[in-house]
Amino acid sequence: MAIYHLSIKIISRGTGKSAVSAAAYRAGEYLINQYDSKIHDYTRKKGVAHTEILLPENAPEEYSSRSVLWNAVESIEKSSNSQLAREVEFALPAELTQEQNIALAREYVKKTFVDKGMCADICIHDSGDSKPHAHVLLTMRPIKEDGSWGGKQKKDYILDKLGNKIYDKKKRQYKCRSIPSTDWNEQTKAEEWREAWALFANEALKKIKAKVTIDHRSYKRQGLKIKPSIKLGVVAHQMEKRGIRTERGNINREIELTNQKMRELKARIAKLEKWIDEETAKENTPTLSDVLENILTKQGQSKIVRLQNASEMFNFLQENNIETIEDLEQKVAEMQYKSDTVHEDLKKTDRRTKSLNENILHSEYYKAGRKYKRQYDRLNSEYKTANRSKGIFAKRKAQKALDKVNAYYEANRTELILYEAAEKYLKGVLQKRFDPNKLPPITKWKKELSEKNIARTKLSGEYNTLRDETKKIERIQRSVKEILRSEEKQELKLKRRELDTEL
Numbered sequence: 453m454a455i456y457h458l459s460i461k462i463i464s465r466g467t468g469k470s471a472v473s474a475a476a477y478r479a480g481e482y483l484i485n486q487y488d489s490k491i492h493d494y495t496r497k498k499g500v501a502h503t504e505i506l507l508p509e510n511a512p513e514e515y516s517s518r519s520v521l522w523n524a525v526e527s528i529e530k531s532s533n534s535q536l537a538r539e540v541e542f543a544l545p546a547e548l549t550q551e552q553n554i555a556l557a558r559e560y561v562k563k564t565f566v567d568k569g570m571c572a573d574i575c576i577h578d579s580g581d582s583k584p585h586a587h588v589l590l591t592m593r594p595i596k597e598d599g600s601w602g603g604k605q606k607k608d609y610i611l612d613k614l615g616n617k618i619y620d621k622k623k624r625q626y627k628c629r630s631i632p633s634t635d636w637n638e639q640t641k642a643e644e645w646r647e648a649w650a651l652f653a654n655e656a657l658k659k660i661k662a663k664v665t666i667d668h669r670s671y672k673r674q675g676l677k678i679k680p681s682i683k684l685g686v687v688a689h690q691m692e693k694r695g696i697r698t699e700r701g702n703i704n705r706e707i708e709l710t711n712q713k714m715r716e717l718k719a720r721i722a723k724l725e726k727w728i729d730e731e732t733a734k735e736n737t738p739t740l741s742d743v744l745e746n747i748l749t750k751q752g753q754s755k756i757v758r759l760q761n762a763s764e765m766f767n768f769l770q771e772n773n774i775e776t777i778e779d780l781e782q783k784v785a786e787m788q789y790k791s792d793t794v795h796e797d798l799k800k801t802d803r804r805t806k807s808l809n810e811n812i813l814h815s816e817y818y819k820a821g822r823k824y825k826r827q828y829d830r831l832n833s834e835y836k837t838a839n840r841s842k843g844i845f846a847k848r849k850a851q852k853a854l855d856k857v858n859a860y861y862e863a864n865r866t867e868l869i870l871y872e873a874a875e876k877y878l879k880g881v882l883q884k885r886f887d888p889n890k891l892p893p894i895t896k897w898k899k900e901l902s903e904k905n906i907a908r909t910k911l912s913g914e915y916n917t918l919r920d921e922t923k924k925i926e927r928i929q930r931s932v933k934e935i936l937r938s939e940e941k942q943e944l945k946l947k948r949r950e951l952d953t954e955l
Contacts, residue, residue: 456666457543458646463589466533467872468861471522471589474537478575478587479503483519487526490858499579502554506562506572512599515571522573525591528601537589538636540565542649544576544584547662553578557586560652564645569594569634594634605630722788768924784925787918794914801908808901811881814874815892821871824864831857 463474472485473492480497484490505516515521525536544553554576561572571591578584594602609617610627617626635641654665774780835853838846861868879886886892 455543456650457541457585458649459541460642460645461539461541462535463537463539464533464535465529465531468868469536471525471536472519474539475518475522475573475589478577478589479518479573480575481518483522485526486523488854488858499577500575501550501578501584502574502576504558504574506558506566506574508566508569508571508595510595510597510599511571518573521571521591522589524601525593528593535592538592540588540590540645542586542588544578544586545653545657545662545664545666546582546584547660547664548656550576550578550584552656552660553584553586556652556656557588560649561588563652564648565590568636570636571595592636603633606633607631765924765927768921780925780928783921787921787925790914791918794911794918798908798911798915801904801911805901805904805908808897808904810877811892811897812894812901814877815894815897817870818874818878819891819894821867821874824867825871828857828860828864828868831860 463469463471470485470487470490472483472487473490475481476483476492477494477497478500480494480500480503482491482493482495485492503518505518505521507513507515515524522537529536542557544557548556557574557576561574565588566572573589575587575589576584577587593604596602607628608631610629612618619625620627632638650666657664657666769775772779772783774783831853835850835857838850838853841850875888878892882892
């Protein structure tokens with residue numbers, strides 16, 4: 453079914469990536485990067501259902517070629533840490549046909565990005581697993597009226613009170629500040645683009661009269677008391693697809709099961725509250741003594757079973773000091789409050805459990821990848837040293853050093869990417885406490901995770917108690933209904949006898 457997923461990331465040369473490589477991989481093509489002469493051959497890649505390039509006004513016609521466009525991007529960016537492209541990836545509705553999804557992606561990309569001045573490279577992937585999605589690579593620079601690339605930033609000179617430029621003697625230049633030439637990097641844009649995708653997708657679903665919609669907001673922002681599942685990640689996702697259960701997958705299943713159980717229990721308790729309100733308003737409501745008598749005399753059950761059920765019910769009523777329907781009403785109200793409390797505590801526990809699992813997982817990636825990162829940094833350092841020398845032999849030496857860097861990266865790509873992602877994640881979690889020379893507090897997090905698991909077990913026990921109490925009160929409800937049905941039958945028999953006597 454249709455799900456909401458949209459992620460945004462930057463393709464940066466500073467992280468060892470290239471726009472040509474990214475474009476070749478997503479389109480499943482053979483491209484040569486003229487910036488570093490590297491060949492990228494992904495022609496064996498499967499699942500590429502559609503590719504196309506959309507250009508804004510002023511863009512040269514030759515940019516409709518994937519190779520020309522992204523090599524032009526690589527050429528205009530001179531810095532070793534340049535941001536080359538922005539990628540927007542989003543899930544396409546499984547309810548739509550492939551042709552409908554292509555049209556939907558094209559319309560969204562054109563109106564949201566291309567009409568604002570960006571060149572867009574659209575690649576739609578569909579492996580037949582009901583998870584079609586689109587990768588869109590976007591250019592970072594505006595295009596001038598003459599078709600040349602514009603600057604990412606503009607200089608704004610700082611003026612004195614008289615409107616004159618201020619000269620900085622130390623830097624030997626006029627003081628100035630950089631102003632972005634577009635608003636594409638503003639933080640508000642991400643939310644705007646995410647919301648736009650939901651609107652476009654929902655309109656397409658409405659046209660085919662689908663009964664589903666998607667929402668770009670989190671469950672919390674939607675006002676839904678549902679715990680979000682955690683992202684599986686590439687490795688865990690592939691393992692789950694092959695039928696291998698993973699720890700992350702198990703957490704997701706447990707959270708979903710908890711949500712489902714709590715929703716069902718709260719609904720059952722709410723029904724009991726409504727029923728009791730209706731019964732207390734009646735004059736002829738059976739007493740709890742009548743209920744026990746009904747259980748004792750119930751037809752179709754052995755005497756031992758009837759005695760066991762009646763004893764269990766009597767103990768429940770006695771333990772909870774329930775003597776009247778009003779007492780029962782109070783008990784159900786307490787159960788409703790308790791279920792809300794348990795649900796909230798479970799949400800907090802699961803939220804923290806999820807965070808701790810993420811912390812531990814990234815810590816392990818960070819720990820395992822440190823040796824690869826150190827070697828990669830050493831090779832990079834050797835290349836930079838060699839590159840500073842001049843002369844034809846120095847250039848050859850620098851090229852060999854660069855080849856070593858690239859070869860090492862390709863051979864250990866997974867470990868380096870996981871390390872980089874883990875480092876970024878841990879910096880966000882630990883902030884000022886992050887020390888690149890030390891490992892994160894894995895032992896401390898594992899201890900807290902163990903405590904949270906114990907707390908969750910306790911909360912699960914409280915849930916089970918509520919569930920058992922709900923079953924017992926539902927049995928009282930059934931007994932009351934049986935008594936009332938029996939009384940109705942007796943009244944009907946009496947009326948028939950009276951009619952027969954009159955006749």
